[in-house]
Amino acid sequence: MCCGKKRATLAATTGTAQRLLGHDTTxxxxxxIGDTALTTVGMxxxxxxxxxxxGxxxxxxxxxxxxxxxxxxLVQVED
Structure with missing residues (x-):
């Protein structure tokens, strides 16, 4: 991935992160969206x-x- 696409991805992620942090839900x-199962731990x-x-x-x-x-x-499901 070229640096321009990395910057665009980072900007999109940062905007989403700011929305999550500003949201008052729990x-x-x-x-x-991957092809196999996934288990991850909340940091x-x-x-x-x-x-x-x-899915x-x-x-x-x-x-x-x-x-x-x-x-x-992993993608956030938008409201």
């Missing part, structure tokens, strides 16, 4: 999030939501 929905809560298959959706605690944006194949 959970956000994330969808797994701030220690909660285990299991995405059993492609699986989990509610992620707001304390973990910003770091989940960095997990490959």
């Amino acid at each position: 959970h956000f929905a994330f969808r797994y 701030n809560t220690g909660k285990i999030y299991r995405f059993a298959s492609k 699986a959706v989990q509610m992620v605690h707001s304390k973990d939501a910003v770091t989940m944006l960095e997990v490959p194949n």
Whole structure:
């Protein structure tokens, strides 16, 4: 990926992160778009999030939501 695309990706992620931090809900929905199962641990809560298959959706605690944006194949489900 060239540096221009990296900057655009970072800018998009930063904007999403700012929206998550400014939101007053306690959970956000994330969808797994990878081809296999995924298990990840929330960096701030220690909660285990299991995405059993492609398309699986989990509610992620707001304390973990910003770091989940960095997990490959996880996308926030927009309202």
